[in-house]
Each structure stands twice: as structure tokens, then as C-alpha cells.
Amino acid sequence: MRERIWNPIETAPVEEIKALQLARLIHNVYHVYENVPHYRRRMDEAGVKPEDIRTLADLAKLPFTYKQDLRDTYPYGLFAVPMKEVVELHASSGTTGKQIVAGYTQRDLDIWGDCAARAIVAAGGSPKSKVHVSYGYGLFTGGMGLHYGAQTLGAVAIPVSSGNTKRQVQILQDFKSDILCCTPSYATYIGETLREMGVKPDEIKLSAGIFGAEPWTEDSRRNIEALLGIKAYDIYGLTEIIGPGVAYECSEQTGMHICEDHFLPEIIDPDTGEVLPEGTPGELVFTCITKEAFPLLRYRTRDIATLSREKCSCGRTLIKMTKPRGRTDDMLIIRGVNVFPSQIETVLFQTSQTSPHYLITVDRVNNTDTLDIQVEMTDDFQFDAVRLVEQKQREIEAALQSTLGLSPKVRLVSPKTIQRSEGKAKRVIDKRQLY
Amino acid sequence: MTIKQLSVFVENKQGRLSEITGILQDTGVDIRALSLADTTDFGILRLIVDKEEAAEAALRGAGFTVSLTPVIAAGIADRPGGLAEAMAVLRDGGISVEYMYAFISRRKEMAYVILRVDDNGRAAELLQKAAFPLLTEAEIAE
Ligand SMILES: [Zn+2]
Numbered sequence: 241m242r243e244r245i246w247n248p249i250e251t252a253p254v255e256e257i258k259a260l261q262l263a264r265l266i267h268n269v270y271h272v273y274e275n276v277p278h279y280r281r282r283m284d285e286a287g288v289k290p291e292d293i294r295t296l297a298d299l300a301k302l303p304f305t306y307k308q309d310l311r312d313t314y315p316y317g318l319f320a321v322p323m324k325e326v327v328e329l330h331a332s333s334g335t336t337g338k339q340i341v342a343g344y345t346q347r348d349l350d351i352w353g354d355c356a357a358r359a360i361v362a363a364g365g366s367p368k369s370k371v372h373v374s375y376g377y378g379l380f381t382g383g384m385g386l387h388y389g390a391q392t393l394g395a396v397a398i399p400v401s402s403g404n405t406k407r408q409v410q411i412l413q414d415f416k417s418d419i420l421c422c423t424p425s426y427a428t429y430i431g432e433t434l435r436e437m438g439v440k441p442d443e444i445k446l447s448a449g450i451f452g453a454e455p456w457t458e459d460s461r462r463n464i465e466a467l468l469g470i471k472a473y474d475i476y477g478l479t480e481i482i483g484p485g486v487a488y489e490c491s492e493q494t495g496m497h498i499c500e501d502h503f504l505p506e507i508i509d510p511d512t513g514e515v516l517p518e519g520t521p522g523e524l525v526f527t528c529i530t531k532e533a534f535p536l537l538r539y540r541t542r543d544i545a546t547l548s549r550e551k552c553s554c555g556r557t558l559i560k561m562t563k564p565r566g567r568t569d570d571m572l573i574i575r576g577v578n579v580f581p582s583q584i585e586t587v588l589f590q591t592s593q594t595s596p597h598y599l600i601t602v603d604r605v606n607n608t609d610t611l612d613i614q615v616e617m618t619d620d621f622q623f624d625a626v627r628l629v630e631q632k633q634r635e636i637e638a639a640l641q642s643t644l645g646l647s648p649k650v651r652l653v654s655p656k657t658i659q660r661s662e663g664k665a666k667r668v669i670d671k672r673q674l675y
Numbered sequence: 676m677t678i679k680q681l682s683v684f685v686e687n688k689q690g691r692l693s694e695i696t697g698i699l700q701d702t703g704v705d706i707r708a709l710s711l712a713d714t715t716d717f718g719i720l721r722l723i724v725d726k727e728e729a730a731e732a733a734l735r736g737a738g739f740t741v742s743l744t745p746v747i748a749a750g751i752a753d754r755p756g757g758l759a760e761a762m763a764v765l766r767d768g769g770i771s772v773e774y775m776y777a778f779i780s781r782r783k784e785m786a787y788v789i790l791r792v793d794d795n796g797r798a799a800e801l802l803q804k805a806a807f808p809l810l811t812e813a814e815i816a817e
Pocket of ligand 1: 552
């Protein structure tokens with residue numbers, strides 16, 4: 241049985257999707273060349289004119305856009321329409337540096353709502369659903385994106401926003417919400433709060449959750465599914481492209497379908513910029529082919545992922561991307577070794593009597609990087625002898641050593657002592673003075 | 676025959692110990708014996724109290740991490756060599772002791788030693804056979 245689909249394009253023949261992409265790409269290349277001096281200059285420098293774009297493969301002729309370009313042209317330098325046509329602004333601060341601003345026309349918002357609606361339907365939602373949105377509302381795109389998605393679908397949007405977690409649980413119970421949208425770390429926190437309040441998963445009506453805006457592991461998914469008694473779906477997006485809804489997961493849970501009728505994906509070698517074939521991991525690059533106000537050309541996401549056009553059991557034909565292994569921004573380089581916080585999380589999920597709550601501190605002592613990890617023990621951990629604590633610490637250190645290839649110092653701490661997050665979790669403190 | 680020991684995980688020792696004893700005082704819990712295992716990173720405060728359920732609830736309520744462990748409280752003669760005799764019994768019986776700590780009882784000429792061993796059942800049997808009295812939970816609560 242095929243699952244419900246929101247937009248017929250999701251199951252259209254690939255050739256039809258590609259024809260649509262080409263027409264839209266050509267249109268938008270002219271649009272930015274004519275309306276954004278930055279792109280005109282970059283394309284002129286690269287010796288490429290809009291009329292040189294005749295096939296999808298010609299996309300590779302266009303220059304890349306980097307996050308730095310967005311900062312350099314802050315706030316409105318890359319907008320492609322006059323401000324009177326812009327109806328909404330969002331911004332993303334990122335963890336480092338100046339914030340970037342994205343503008344939307346009404347049509348851009350309609351596209352966003354349509355993409356987010358696809359995600360909600362793929363998670364089993366329908367016009368009858370009540371969608372509880374616990375992403376922060378504000379300049380961050382999480383809240384509004386799923387809100388527009390729910391309304392586009394004709395479902396009920398419940399704009400709870402983040403914070404006041406006990407009240408979240410109360411609202412889940414009283415409003416009988418069907419679908420929860422927030423970051424995976426906040427979903428975990430809500431699930432733990434549910435348990436603490438003595439509310440059983442079957443006392444709430446949730447059937448699914450749509451979680452994104454930060455990297456999370458398969459183990460984390462299973463944990464959230466158990467805590468809340470739901471099926472947990474991944475959603476991908478970034479403010480620069482549109483917000484959540486650039487790609488979304490279906491029932492197969494083996495990757496996210498990209499709304500490639502709006503956002504043209506490529507995978508490139510991050511060092512050479514060369515386009516890589518489907519199935520090869522590399523940096524994800526997006527070109528907006530329908531957006532009016534803020535249509536980025538070949539935007540370097542710094543996310544490492546793989547694209548696949550393998551047939552999906554859900555019936556959708558939109559290309560799929562793997563869950564990004566972590567944004568290159570999140571990657572730590574410690575003693576020359578690349579470390580993603582998600583690798584540490586995976587080890588902790590596999591270690592008994594520890595919880596996946598951890599805090600990484602990186603420092604530099606005598607010109608050597610140090611990696612200290614605080615890990616919460618679970619409530620049932622027997623710690624009456626020093627030996628038991630030290631053994632557990634060594635067990636985790638050994639597991640991390642074999643996964644990461646470098647030896648960290650692990651320190652067990654009491655349950656619930658590491659700060660819980662209502663949005664994107666802060667798991668790394670880097671004290672090195674490298675910049 | 677065992678009694679329950681409460682262990683409290685103490686990460687930041689400064690001020691935490693007085694907080695713990697303060698909570699027990701406010702709860703009306705009497706500490707019968709206590710030992711602190713100390714490392715550079717953390718400490719483990721082990722307690723034998725008269726009302727162990729009330730103590731556990733109060734400490735957990737205050738956000739402390741508490742672990743319960745069955746331990747043996749053996750009575751030994753309060754004289755030189757009293758403890759050595761008990762230890763010899765355990766050693767000869769092949770019991771290994773993880774840690775221990777002693778307290779003097781109000782009873783005349785009697786001291787008690789709290790023992791955390793690898794086999795409670797067998798250790799209790801050996802000690803009783805050698806005529807060392809073991810304290811019960813009821814006696815601790817008295
Ligand atoms: Zn699918």
C-alpha cells in the first residue's frame with residue numbers, strides 16, 4: 241500500500257522532475273544575474289552567462305556561494321527582489337560569526353509551507369492532525385516552517401514554541417496533539433520530563449515526531465521513539481535555503497527525500513569543488529530554483545551526505561540524501577583527528593548505565609589538545625566503590641578510543657547534571673585559542 | 676544477613692557534605708556510621724542511618740544521586756586484635772573485601788565494622804560460625 245503523498249510531484253517520473261528542474265534553473269539564473277550585482281560579478285568573473293546554462297550538467301559552470309558571501313553582503317545584499325515584495329525575514333546566528341538574513345516573498349512562504357506539508361504528510365499527518373510545534377518561534381526558521389506546513393496542509397498548528405517543558409507535557413495531554421516538531425535533543429528532554437511526571441506514553445496521543453535542526457543518531461531516534469511512544473522522522477533544512485523542509489523522511493526511514501523541484505542538490509568534493517557522482521559522500525550543495533527573494537546559487541552547506549536515486553518503498557521518486565554525518569562546522573579537529581559529537585553519542589548509547597547526555601571540553605595544554613568528556617550515569621548505576629566508577633570510566637574511554645582513534649578522559653557525573661536543551665543542544669566547549 | 680548502606684555521589688565536595696548532613700538533620704535521620712571515599716574528581720559518601728528510606732527520599736528530593744548497597748555490619752570486641760580476628764575469618768574463607776569502615780556502638784565493649792564483600796551470604800555465614808554477631812536492619816533502626 242502506498243502511503244499518503246501531499247504533492248503529486250513527489251511521485252512524478254524522474255524525467256518529468258528533471259525537465260521541470262531545468263526550466264526552473266534557467267529561469268532563476270537569469271533572475272539572479274539580472275537582479276543581484278554579487279551574482280552578476282561572480283558569474284562574469286567565472287566567464288559564464290545565463291545563456292550558457294542549457295542542461296542540468298551546466299550547473300557545474302556556476303560559481304559557488306559560501307556562507308562568507310552571506311556575511312559580506314549582510315543584510316540584504318543577496319536579495320533578488322525589491323524590499324516591497326519581501327513579506328518576512330528570518331536569521332540564523334550560527335555558532336560562530338555574524339548572523340545571516342534570509343528574506344521571503346509570499347510565494348516563497350507558500351513554497352516553504354508546501355515543502356513542510358510534504359514532511360508532515362510523510363510522517364503520517366493529515367488535515368485532521370494537530371501539530372505541536374516546540375521549535376523556537378522567532379528569527380529561527382524552525383517554528384514558523386512547521387507552522388506554515390501544518391496550515392498549508394489544513395491541519396491544526398499549535399505554536400507552543402520551546403521552553404516550560406512541564407507545560408509542554410500538559411498541552412500534549414490536554415490538546416491531544418498528534419505530531420510533535422522540535423529538535424531531537426528537546427524531544428528527549430520532553431520524553432524524560434514525561435517519565436518524571438509519571439505520564440505514560442499511551443496517555444498522550446502523539447503518533448509521530450518530526451525532528452531536525454541538529455545532527456542526531458539512529459540510537460537517539462530509537463530512544464525518542466521509546467520515550468514518547470511514537471515514530472520519529474528526520475527533517476532537514478537550513479535558513480539559507482528556506483528552513484526545515486528542504487528534505488524530509490518517509491516511512492522507510494533510510495534517508496530524506498529532497499524537495500528537488502525547488503532545491504537542486506549536488507554532492508561535491510569539498511576540497512576541489514568537483515561534482516561527485518550519486519552514491520559518493522561529499523559536501524551537499526543546493527541551488528534554489530524557484531525562490532524569489534533569496535535564491536542562492538550553488539550554496540555550500542558544509543554538510544557531508546550522500547545522494548541516492550534508488551527506488552523507495554514509499555513511492556516517492558524525489559532523490560534521497562543520507563542524514564548528514566554532521567555539519568563540518570560541528571566537526572572538531574583534535575590532535576589532527578576529525579571528531580563528530582555524534583560518534584561519541586553512539587558509543588554512549590552502546591554503554592550500559594550511562595545516559596546519552598554528555599559535554600565535551602576541548603582544550604590545549606602544552607601544545608597538545610585535550611579531550612574531556614563528562615558523561616551522566618543512569619539512576620541505577622552502582623557507584624558505592626571507587627573502583628566501580630573508575631572501571632566504567634575506563635570502559636567508556638576504551639570504547640571511544642577505538643571509535644575515535646584518540647584517547648579522551650571520561651568523567652562520570654550524576655544524572656541530570658548536564659544542562660538539558662530546549663533547542664539545539666550545546667555539547668561542546670572548545671577552550672582552545674586557535675583564532 | 677545484611678543492612679542497607681546509602682551511597683551519595685559527590686562531584687563537587689566543597690559545601691556538598693554539609694548540605695547532605697544538613698538534609699539528614701532536617702529529616703530527623705540519625706547517622707550511625709559514615710565513610711568518605713575520595714578521589715581527585717569525585718567522592719562517595721557512604722552512610723549507615725537509622726531511617727534509610729526517609730534519608731534516601733530526602734536526598735533524592737534534593738537532587739542527590741543515591742545508590743543502595745547491601746553490606747554486613749559485624750560486631751567485634753572493642754580491644755586490640757578484635758578486627759584482625761574477623762578479617763582472618765574472611766581471608767581464610769576466600770572472601771575479598773572491597774572496603775570497610777568501623778564505628779563504636781553505644782553498647783559496652785562492642786565495635787562494629789561495615790563490610791562490603793564479594794559474597795554477602797557466605798561472609799555472613801562464616802562470621803556467624805566464628806561467633807561474630809551481625810547487626811540487623813531492626814537493630815540499626817533502634
Ligand atoms: Zn521514501
